[in-house]
Amino acid sequence: MKKLKNELALILEPFLKEYLSLEEIEETLELPKFAEQGDLAFPCFKLAKSMRKSPHIIAQELSQEISSDKFEVKNQGPYINFYINRQELAETILTEILSKKEDYGSSEEGQNRPVIIEYSSANISKELHFGHIRGIMIGSSLYKITKTLGYKAIAINHLGDYGINFGKIITAYKHWGDKEHIEKIGVRGLLELYLYFNKASAEDPSYMEEARRWFYKLEEDKDPEALELWKWFKDVSLKEYNRVYKLIGCTFDSYAGEAFYSDMMPDIRQELLEKDLIIEDDGAEIIDLSDENLPNVIVTTSQGSSLYITRDIAAAIYRKQEYDFYRNCYVVGSEQRLHFTQLKAILKKMGYDWWDQCEHIDHGLVMMETGKISSRDGDNIFLEEVIQTAIQKTRDSIEERNPELEDKDEIARQVGLGALAYRELSNSRVKDYTFNWDETISFEGETGPYLQYTNVRCQSLLTKGAYDESLGFDGSHLTEDSSKELLWELGLLPSILTSAFEKMEPALLSRYLMGVAKLFNKFYAQVSVIVDNKEEKNSKLALVKAVS
């Protein structure tokens, strides 16, 4: 695609060089909305002023002068439309895809530059509820996209394994805890403790004091009892998280959570003091960000403990030293926008010129019909249950539609997960959405199963047609409309991946794949495949799926 645009720009350049540079010509070229308007179009509005003619006349005149054996040139109104030679298109694109196979779309453009994708970042001792699925799917997808483009991707699960919450849980455990019970039911047991605590401290503030003391003991005194409990809570939680991660198929390169940075807290505080950024206020230490038009930030509590933001400052500095990141992406819900804006502002004030390489990749919230999900009130559904239910419902549906199928369990697993994944990745990141079972496990239309179904169709054709790669292909068999549209779309993959990476927007890729699948199904309906060796087409379709 890029190549084509470039070639076309070169053809146009001699006619336009007085007015536009080669780059400008390339940028001006656009994809027409309708098929009858060609494959690429050059709008002449920009030229009207400098050439002092109406765009219509310019387009008309130019279209008569330009000629190329690769493109057919037509003039429609103020546009010059270019129609590519179909046989050549087929040969260019198919050769590219078939030679790269599964690697089609991947590239070296990342030059191995380090890109950090922080995602999931589970809060130890709290459950992974279904609101977390969004961040996990988005993060995991971005991680794969980043890798595909030749960047050195680093997935970090910035565990919430520190902070006053641990004081709360320890307090609750000391009062009402039961070791066996927790061993038995896992994170649920810890969550119960958390809920007990909230209830009790609402009535009696002294519990909160106790919690503060425990966290101080953990952070400053390295109290052995506190440390041991902390470690245990972490183990119990991680065991459960890993089960979910495995089910979803996402991976991490590092589990360096907040506690990991605890030793750096004194140095960070010292650095902030030296850079004269800290102000005393009510016994706490704050940073004034009013010149950035932001609210003040507390970096040390009146108890002398660190906070979330303090640890994030340390984490950013550590990551820069350790990985020398090119981009440091935080895949975190949009409710934390202010936090990350403040974090960046502080890093800027500290004089780190890489502050704007840190990016908050925010995403909208998942709501229930009843409203926002809150661990505090315990009104949640465990993520694992959601996944299992999705699989079960898929299984039921198979039983209904296709009872004689083999491997029903495995298929249900793949289709159920695919449905969930597509549901999470198809909308723009920033949108909130309300969780709804019917839509999530719907199999018709723009859904995960549609993509998978399409892929299955491809595979089936390859098998039945006894595809033999060594026979090669002949582009002249691939010139009817549906083939051409499909080929054209396939050629777009690299540029889609690039912009998905730049914008950190997986939806660009999922929607693109949906487009490919739709075009394939159209092609499938219109063209009979098992006639000659058009099987090529399908093989690379399968490859496109492999990327997803």
Added chain:
RNA sequence: GCGCAUAUAGCUCAGCAGGAUAGAGCACCUCCCUCCUAAGGAGGGGGCCGGGGGUUCGAAUCCCUCUAUGCGCGCCA
């Protein structure tokens, strides 16, 4: 109160570094399994692109303003 985000078909959403007739899916109505798995395909109805101003030859797209919704705003993460 202040800040940030969102607003497009009955529902869920694309399109938004201005450009040719505003697009999908679901739902609704017609057709298509003697033909590569119909979880599919072809077609139809359905839109003051939240309201109002402005910039421009041209605005769903850019600017201003209002409204509605969501999120956030010092010792949670």
